[in-house]
Amino acid sequence: MVLQEKARPAAPPTAGVVILRGAVQVAGELLITAGVILLLFVAWQLWWTNVESDAKQSEVIKEFAQDLGAAPAPAPTAPPAEGEDFGEPVVGAAPGHAGTIGIMYIPRFGPNYTRPIVQGTSQDVLDTLGLGHYDSTAMPGAVGNFAVAGHRQTHGAVLDNIHTLVPGDKIYVQTKDGYYTYIFRNNQIVMPSRTDVLAPVPTLQGVAPTERFLTMTSCNPRFGAEERIIAYALMDSWRPGSAGPPAEIATQVAAAIGKG
Amino acid sequence: MYGWIFRHLPGPLWLRIVTAVVLVAAALVLMVQFLFPWMSEYTQFTDSTIGAASQP
Numbered sequence: 001m002v003l004q005e006k007a008r009p010a011a012p013p014t015a016g017v018v019i020l021r022g023a024v025q026v027a028g029e030l031l032i033t034a035g036v037i038l039l040l041f042v043a044w045q046l047w048w049t050n051v052e053s054d055a056k057q058s059e060v061i062k063e064f065a066q067d068l069g070a071a072p073a074p075a076p077t078a079p080p081a082e083g084e085d086f087g088e089p090v091v092g093a094a095p096g097h098a099g100t101i102g103i104m105y106i107p108r109f110g111p112n113y114t115r116p117i118v119q120g121t122s123q124d125v126l127d128t129l130g131l132g133h134y135d136s137t138a139m140p141g142a143v144g145n146f147a148v149a150g151h152r153q154t155h156g157a158v159l160d161n162i163h164t165l166v167p168g169d170k171i172y173v174q175t176k177d178g179y180y181t182y183i184f185r186n187n188q189i190v191m192p193s194r195t196d197v198l199a200p201v202p203t204l205q206g207v208a209p210t211e212r213f214l215t216m217t218s219c220n221p222r223f224g225a226e227e228r229i230i231a232y233a234l235m236d237s238w239r240p241g242s243a244g245p246p247a248e249i250a251t252q253v254a255a256a257i258g259k260g
Numbered sequence: 261m262y263g264w265i266f267r268h269l270p271g272p273l274w275l276r277i278v279t280a281v282v283l284v285a286a287a288l289v290l291m292v293q294f295l296f297p298w299m300s301e302y303t304q305f306t307d308s309t310i311g312a313a314s315q316p
Contacts, residue, residue, distance in 0.1 A: 041299055149308050152306070193310075
Protein backbone atom coordinates (compact mmCIF):
# COMPACT_ATOMS: atom_id res chain seq x y z
CA MET A 1 0.00 0.00 0.00
CA VAL A 2 2.82 2.40 0.90
CA LEU A 3 4.53 1.58 -2.37
CA GLN A 4 1.35 2.27 -4.29
CA GLU A 5 0.89 5.63 -2.64
CA LYS A 6 4.47 6.55 -3.53
CA ALA A 7 3.88 5.55 -7.08
CA ARG A 8 0.66 7.50 -7.43
CA PRO A 9 0.68 10.20 -4.76
CA ALA A 10 -2.07 12.23 -6.41
CA ALA A 11 -4.78 9.52 -6.19
CA PRO A 12 -6.50 9.47 -2.74
CA PRO A 13 -8.83 6.50 -2.28
CA THR A 14 -12.39 7.20 -3.26
CA ALA A 15 -15.24 6.89 -0.75
CA GLY A 16 -16.25 3.58 -2.26
CA VAL A 17 -12.80 2.11 -1.76
CA VAL A 18 -12.72 3.30 1.86
CA ILE A 19 -16.08 1.66 2.61
CA LEU A 20 -14.99 -1.55 0.86
CA ARG A 21 -11.76 -1.69 2.86
CA GLY A 22 -13.70 -1.15 6.07
CA ALA A 23 -16.17 -3.90 5.18
CA VAL A 24 -13.40 -6.35 4.30
CA GLN A 25 -11.61 -5.59 7.56
CA VAL A 26 -14.75 -6.05 9.68
CA ALA A 27 -15.60 -9.29 7.88
CA GLY A 28 -12.06 -10.56 8.43
CA GLU A 29 -12.12 -9.71 12.10
CA LEU A 30 -15.51 -11.42 12.51
CA LEU A 31 -14.18 -14.56 10.81
CA ILE A 32 -11.12 -14.59 13.06
CA THR A 33 -13.43 -14.11 16.05
CA ALA A 34 -15.56 -17.08 14.94
CA GLY A 35 -12.41 -19.21 14.65
CA VAL A 36 -11.23 -18.20 18.12
CA ILE A 37 -14.69 -18.96 19.56
CA LEU A 38 -14.62 -22.45 17.99
CA LEU A 39 -11.18 -23.11 19.47
CA LEU A 40 -12.43 -21.92 22.84
CA PHE A 41 -15.43 -24.23 22.47
CA VAL A 42 -13.13 -27.21 21.93
CA ALA A 43 -11.07 -26.23 24.97
CA TRP A 44 -14.25 -25.79 27.00
CA GLN A 45 -15.62 -29.19 25.98
CA LEU A 46 -12.43 -31.22 26.33
CA TRP A 47 -11.07 -29.57 29.46
CA TRP A 48 -13.36 -27.21 31.33
CA THR A 49 -16.39 -29.56 31.45
CA ASN A 50 -14.15 -32.08 33.23
CA VAL A 51 -13.15 -29.52 35.84
CA GLU A 52 -16.78 -28.58 36.44
CA SER A 53 -18.05 -32.17 36.56
CA ASP A 54 -15.27 -33.39 38.87
CA ALA A 55 -16.16 -30.67 41.36
CA LYS A 56 -19.87 -31.43 41.15
CA GLN A 57 -19.31 -35.18 41.49
CA SER A 58 -17.16 -34.76 44.60
CA GLU A 59 -20.02 -32.76 46.04
CA VAL A 60 -22.52 -35.53 45.25
CA ILE A 61 -20.25 -38.11 46.92
CA LYS A 62 -19.94 -35.84 49.95
CA GLU A 63 -23.72 -35.54 50.22
CA PHE A 64 -24.11 -39.31 49.87
CA ALA A 65 -21.51 -39.78 52.63
CA GLN A 66 -23.39 -37.39 54.88
CA ASP A 67 -26.60 -39.35 54.37
CA LEU A 68 -24.71 -42.54 55.23
CA GLY A 69 -23.28 -40.79 58.26
CA ALA A 70 -26.55 -41.40 60.12
CA ALA A 71 -25.50 -45.05 60.30
CA PRO A 72 -21.83 -44.83 61.32
CA ALA A 73 -19.54 -46.94 59.20
CA PRO A 74 -17.83 -49.65 61.20
CA ALA A 75 -14.09 -49.52 61.61
CA PRO A 76 -12.58 -51.41 58.68
CA THR A 77 -9.87 -52.74 60.98
CA ALA A 78 -11.32 -56.23 61.25
CA PRO A 79 -12.88 -57.12 57.91
CA PRO A 80 -14.75 -60.40 58.01
CA ALA A 81 -13.19 -63.27 56.17
CA GLU A 82 -13.50 -63.12 52.39
CA GLY A 83 -16.06 -65.38 50.90
CA GLU A 84 -18.37 -65.00 53.88
CA ASP A 85 -21.97 -65.44 52.82
CA PHE A 86 -24.43 -62.70 53.70
CA GLY A 87 -27.39 -64.30 52.00
CA GLU A 88 -29.59 -62.69 49.38
CA PRO A 89 -28.52 -59.14 48.51
CA VAL A 90 -30.75 -56.31 49.58
CA VAL A 91 -32.14 -54.43 46.59
CA GLY A 92 -32.87 -50.78 47.31
CA ALA A 93 -35.79 -48.83 45.88
CA ALA A 94 -34.98 -46.62 42.89
CA PRO A 95 -34.68 -42.94 43.83
CA GLY A 96 -36.38 -40.16 41.88
CA HIS A 97 -34.79 -38.55 38.84
CA ALA A 98 -31.23 -37.32 39.58
CA GLY A 99 -31.30 -38.98 43.02
CA THR A 100 -28.05 -40.60 44.13
CA ILE A 101 -28.03 -44.42 44.06
CA GLY A 102 -24.51 -44.92 45.29
CA ILE A 103 -20.82 -44.85 44.42
CA MET A 104 -18.89 -46.96 41.94
CA TYR A 105 -15.31 -48.04 42.68
CA ILE A 106 -13.21 -49.53 39.87
CA PRO A 107 -9.64 -50.24 41.03
CA ARG A 108 -8.56 -50.86 37.40
CA PHE A 109 -9.24 -47.16 36.68
CA GLY A 110 -6.89 -46.06 39.45
CA PRO A 111 -6.93 -46.08 43.24
CA ASN A 112 -8.89 -42.84 43.41
CA TYR A 113 -11.67 -43.86 41.05
CA THR A 114 -14.86 -43.07 42.93
CA ARG A 115 -17.80 -41.86 40.87
CA PRO A 116 -21.40 -41.28 41.89
CA ILE A 117 -24.19 -43.31 40.29
CA VAL A 118 -27.27 -41.16 39.75
CA GLN A 119 -30.77 -42.06 38.58
CA GLY A 120 -31.52 -41.20 34.95
CA THR A 121 -29.61 -40.92 31.69
CA SER A 122 -30.71 -37.49 30.49
CA GLN A 123 -28.11 -34.85 29.73
CA ASP A 124 -28.53 -33.01 33.02
CA VAL A 125 -27.48 -36.19 34.88
CA LEU A 126 -24.70 -37.42 32.58
CA ASP A 127 -23.18 -33.99 31.96
CA THR A 128 -22.62 -33.12 35.60
CA LEU A 129 -23.50 -35.84 38.07
CA GLY A 130 -21.52 -38.86 36.89
CA LEU A 131 -22.75 -42.31 35.90
CA GLY A 132 -26.42 -42.37 34.96
CA HIS A 133 -28.60 -45.38 35.74
CA TYR A 134 -31.01 -46.33 32.95
CA ASP A 135 -34.19 -46.00 34.97
CA SER A 136 -35.92 -48.83 33.08
CA THR A 137 -33.30 -51.33 34.27
CA ALA A 138 -32.77 -53.15 37.56
CA MET A 139 -31.22 -51.73 40.72
CA PRO A 140 -27.83 -52.98 42.05
CA GLY A 141 -28.02 -56.51 43.37
CA ALA A 142 -31.30 -57.34 41.66
CA VAL A 143 -31.68 -60.34 39.38
CA GLY A 144 -31.58 -58.76 35.93
CA ASN A 145 -29.54 -55.97 34.42
CA PHE A 146 -28.25 -52.96 36.35
CA ALA A 147 -27.26 -50.66 33.46
CA VAL A 148 -25.42 -47.34 33.66
CA ALA A 149 -24.13 -44.87 31.08
CA GLY A 150 -21.14 -42.55 31.40
CA HIS A 151 -19.13 -40.16 29.28
CA ARG A 152 -15.96 -41.49 27.65
CA GLN A 153 -14.65 -37.95 27.14
CA THR A 154 -15.71 -34.55 28.50
CA HIS A 155 -17.96 -33.88 31.48
CA GLY A 156 -15.76 -35.81 33.89
CA ALA A 157 -14.85 -38.59 31.42
CA VAL A 158 -16.16 -41.10 33.93
CA LEU A 159 -15.68 -44.15 31.68
CA ASP A 160 -12.60 -42.97 29.77
CA ASN A 161 -10.70 -46.17 30.53
CA ILE A 162 -13.54 -48.61 29.93
CA HIS A 163 -11.48 -50.38 27.24
CA THR A 164 -8.73 -51.19 29.77
CA LEU A 165 -10.92 -53.52 31.84
CA VAL A 166 -9.59 -57.07 31.91
CA PRO A 167 -11.89 -60.07 32.45
CA GLY A 168 -11.90 -60.77 36.16
CA ASP A 169 -11.57 -57.11 37.19
CA LYS A 170 -13.73 -56.21 40.15
CA ILE A 171 -16.26 -53.41 39.97
CA TYR A 172 -17.69 -52.34 43.32
CA VAL A 173 -20.99 -50.59 43.79
CA GLN A 174 -21.74 -49.08 47.17
CA THR A 175 -25.31 -48.11 48.05
CA LYS A 176 -26.85 -47.16 51.36
CA ASP A 177 -27.61 -50.89 51.84
CA GLY A 178 -24.17 -52.29 51.26
CA TYR A 179 -21.50 -53.30 48.79
CA TYR A 180 -22.10 -55.23 45.58
CA THR A 181 -19.07 -56.76 43.91
CA TYR A 182 -19.33 -57.32 40.18
CA ILE A 183 -16.75 -59.09 38.04
CA PHE A 184 -16.06 -57.77 34.57
CA ARG A 185 -16.61 -60.37 31.90
CA ASN A 186 -16.35 -58.89 28.41
CA ASN A 187 -16.97 -55.84 26.32
CA GLN A 188 -18.61 -55.30 23.00
CA ILE A 189 -18.77 -52.49 20.47
CA VAL A 190 -22.23 -51.93 19.03
CA MET A 191 -24.25 -49.35 17.15
CA PRO A 192 -26.12 -46.77 19.28
CA SER A 193 -29.49 -48.31 18.35
CA ARG A 194 -28.79 -51.65 20.10
CA THR A 195 -31.20 -51.28 23.00
CA ASP A 196 -31.06 -55.04 23.62
CA VAL A 197 -27.80 -54.58 25.56
CA LEU A 198 -30.03 -53.18 28.30
CA ALA A 199 -32.30 -56.25 28.37
CA PRO A 200 -32.57 -58.15 31.69
CA VAL A 201 -30.27 -60.71 30.06
CA PRO A 202 -28.06 -58.44 27.94
CA THR A 203 -28.57 -58.91 24.16
CA LEU A 204 -31.16 -61.65 24.71
CA GLN A 205 -34.51 -59.96 24.37
CA GLY A 206 -37.42 -61.58 26.22
CA VAL A 207 -35.37 -64.09 28.24
CA ALA A 208 -36.09 -64.32 31.97
CA PRO A 209 -32.92 -63.50 33.94
CA THR A 210 -31.48 -65.76 36.59
CA GLU A 211 -28.28 -63.82 37.19
CA ARG A 212 -27.32 -60.31 38.30
CA PHE A 213 -25.70 -58.30 35.53
CA LEU A 214 -24.01 -54.93 35.46
CA THR A 215 -23.84 -53.24 32.05
CA MET A 216 -21.94 -50.03 31.39
CA THR A 217 -22.33 -48.06 28.17
CA SER A 218 -20.10 -45.29 26.85
CA CYS A 219 -19.23 -43.75 23.54
CA ASN A 220 -16.82 -45.21 21.08
CA PRO A 221 -14.35 -44.29 19.62
CA ARG A 222 -12.88 -42.21 22.41
CA PHE A 223 -13.45 -38.81 20.84
CA GLY A 224 -16.49 -39.74 18.80
CA ALA A 225 -19.99 -41.07 19.19
CA GLU A 226 -20.53 -43.20 16.11
CA GLU A 227 -20.63 -46.39 18.17
CA ARG A 228 -21.06 -47.48 21.77
CA ILE A 229 -18.71 -49.57 23.87
CA ILE A 230 -20.49 -51.85 26.30
CA ALA A 231 -18.90 -53.53 29.32
CA TYR A 232 -20.68 -56.49 30.89
CA ALA A 233 -20.10 -57.73 34.43
CA LEU A 234 -21.71 -60.35 36.64
CA MET A 235 -22.39 -60.01 40.35
CA ASP A 236 -20.07 -62.08 42.47
CA SER A 237 -20.84 -61.25 46.08
CA TRP A 238 -22.65 -58.91 48.37
CA ARG A 239 -22.04 -57.62 51.88
CA PRO A 240 -24.26 -55.38 53.96
CA GLY A 241 -23.00 -51.93 54.94
CA SER A 242 -22.71 -53.05 58.56
CA ALA A 243 -20.11 -55.69 57.55
CA GLY A 244 -17.76 -52.99 56.27
CA PRO A 245 -16.35 -52.51 52.80
CA PRO A 246 -14.54 -55.28 50.88
CA ALA A 247 -10.86 -55.31 51.79
CA GLU A 248 -9.67 -54.26 48.32
CA ILE A 249 -11.48 -50.93 48.41
CA ALA A 250 -11.42 -50.26 52.17
CA THR A 251 -9.06 -47.29 51.85
CA GLN A 252 -10.99 -45.79 48.92
CA VAL A 253 -14.25 -46.10 50.83
CA ALA A 254 -12.67 -44.51 53.89
CA ALA A 255 -11.35 -41.66 51.74
CA ALA A 256 -14.65 -41.11 49.94
CA ILE A 257 -16.92 -41.49 52.94
CA GLY A 258 -14.52 -39.94 55.42
CA LYS A 259 -15.00 -36.58 53.73
CA GLY A 260 -18.59 -36.46 54.97
CA MET B 261 -13.76 -3.20 14.17
CA TYR B 262 -11.86 -3.98 17.35
CA GLY B 263 -9.55 -1.03 16.62
CA TRP B 264 -12.58 1.22 16.25
CA ILE B 265 -14.04 -0.02 19.55
CA PHE B 266 -10.70 0.49 21.32
CA ARG B 267 -10.38 4.03 19.97
CA HIS B 268 -13.88 4.87 21.19
CA LEU B 269 -13.41 3.59 24.76
CA PRO B 270 -13.37 6.51 27.18
CA GLY B 271 -10.47 7.57 29.38
CA PRO B 272 -6.68 7.45 29.18
CA LEU B 273 -4.78 4.56 27.61
CA TRP B 274 -4.38 2.51 30.81
CA LEU B 275 -8.10 2.76 31.54
CA ARG B 276 -8.96 1.71 28.01
CA ILE B 277 -6.68 -1.32 28.34
CA VAL B 278 -8.38 -2.25 31.64
CA THR B 279 -11.84 -1.80 30.07
CA ALA B 280 -10.86 -3.94 27.09
CA VAL B 281 -9.61 -6.76 29.35
CA VAL B 282 -12.84 -6.62 31.37
CA LEU B 283 -14.92 -6.74 28.17
CA VAL B 284 -13.01 -9.78 26.89
CA ALA B 285 -13.42 -11.52 30.26
CA ALA B 286 -17.15 -10.78 30.25
CA ALA B 287 -17.45 -12.23 26.75
CA LEU B 288 -15.63 -15.38 27.94
CA VAL B 289 -17.97 -15.81 30.92
CA LEU B 290 -21.03 -15.39 28.70
CA MET B 291 -19.68 -17.99 26.26
CA VAL B 292 -18.91 -20.58 28.96
CA GLN B 293 -22.21 -20.01 30.76
CA PHE B 294 -24.60 -19.85 27.83
CA LEU B 295 -23.11 -20.17 24.35
CA PHE B 296 -21.04 -23.36 24.79
CA PRO B 297 -23.68 -25.44 26.62
CA TRP B 298 -26.14 -24.43 23.90
CA MET B 299 -23.66 -25.34 21.16
CA SER B 300 -22.92 -28.72 22.73
CA GLU B 301 -26.58 -29.72 22.35
CA TYR B 302 -26.10 -29.58 18.59
CA THR B 303 -22.73 -31.36 18.52
CA GLN B 304 -23.29 -34.83 19.91
CA PHE B 305 -19.64 -35.86 19.94
CA THR B 306 -20.07 -37.37 23.37
CA ASP B 307 -23.45 -39.11 23.55
CA SER B 308 -22.84 -42.24 25.58
CA THR B 309 -26.34 -43.65 25.91
CA ILE B 310 -28.06 -46.43 24.02
CA GLY B 311 -31.02 -46.00 21.71
CA ALA B 312 -34.42 -44.73 22.69
CA ALA B 313 -33.95 -45.89 26.26
CA SER B 314 -31.83 -42.80 26.81
CA GLN B 315 -34.91 -40.63 26.63
CA PRO B 316 -36.68 -40.77 29.99
